[in-house]
Amino acid sequence: MRDYVFYRNFKQSYPIVERGEGIYVYDKDGKRYIDGCCGALVSNLGHGIEEVADAICKQVRKIAFAHLSMLVSEPAIELASLIKELAPGDLNYTWFVSGGSEAVESAVKLARQYFLERDRNNTSKYKIIGRWNSFHGNTLGALAIGGHIPRRKPYIPMLMEFPHISTHYCYRCPYNLEYPRCNVRCAFELEEVIKREGPQYVAAFIAEPVVGATVGALVPPPEYWPIVREICNKYDVLLIADEVMTGFGRTGENFAVNHWNVTPDMIVLGKGMAAGYSPLAGVIVSEKIVDTIKKGSGRFIHGHTYGGNPLSCATGVAVIKYIIKHNLIENVKKVGLILGELLKKELCEVPIVGEVRGIGLMWGIELVKDKETKLPFPREKNVSSVVFNALLEKGLLVYPGSGAADGINGDHFMVAPPFILQSEEAKEIVSILKETLVEVSKVLLN
């Protein structure tokens, strides 16, 4: 039968998935794969969770749809309350959308509207500062703010010009410095850029607390987020944490910013929010911003049709309740430590492994041609794809990426299994990784 799916890559063949159970997915020929990356850090609970399926069935029988401009559903109200309880500080309100890019667009538009309302339209603040080696989504606004060169390159003429600062990529420090003697130089770049652009024009700074897709589980030095919070306060710039990948427990805390006791002005949500069972994303917004809108025009001039739809919200409620009931974030911490230790111990000797880094159940493995000089493989070798395919063959799914080293070259992949992972399963994942990477090393370095 001819297949009319417009694939992400027509030069790749994709197994047809049939079903999933726990940390495993099965294709239609019965082959079993360990879901070692939850799709793209999405299906955080694993597959086939009855409680979530029941909640979805119950809700879908009640109503087809309710547009949030006319009606609000009980699941939307309940979900917002649950999120308020999990979020730090005065992050009390949730704006609902369907995907991470929509959520990022919402956050940056809200930053602009906040200043318009607060300063009675007398504001010049509109610029959003992002970071190189970051990803905030593929819509044009989110792509402009993000800093992943291969994803941006074809669309550059269509992107708004926003400033970017370097990321805390310690393995390849943009300043050629070493932590802690660097005094977190990269965090202070934010202040320089705000001053250069003019604080009167800068509305917000957006960053992923642990960088995901573009570099692979890059954890900042502990001082980083407190420093950028202080700089944002000093220059009246909103701080937006993009927790599309890290939110709802992935790093071993409800939100990754909790590791550093920092409360941003907004947290962007997605992916794990409904753990893959339904499209759901959002923005948690501070009381300060919501109050300003309430006292001003009363309405955010923005919105998407499926935002706050009852089915996705009921799914989100079921997912959060499941995480709490089964104490899954504790498991992320516990098994995450085991997985991290194993990855470091077993992979450090593999000739093409440059660095193993991460936190919780979010681990990145950077691949290099030369361990000593950190020289990346040339792009045309497609090393992250080669590794992905070799692991797929062996029944392990990981999340590959490229371009981090210099915008073109550089290969890495992420290991980010479901929160229900047990230590024996962590061992199995690492054993497959080691065997495969040793084999691939031999071929690539030959």
Ligand SMILES: Cc1ncc(COP(=O)(O)O)c(C=O)c1O
């Ligand atoms: C940090 C981050 N923000 C935003 C997005 C965009 O989310 P979506 O693909 O749901 O639009 C992603 C997707 O990978 C992401 O990792």
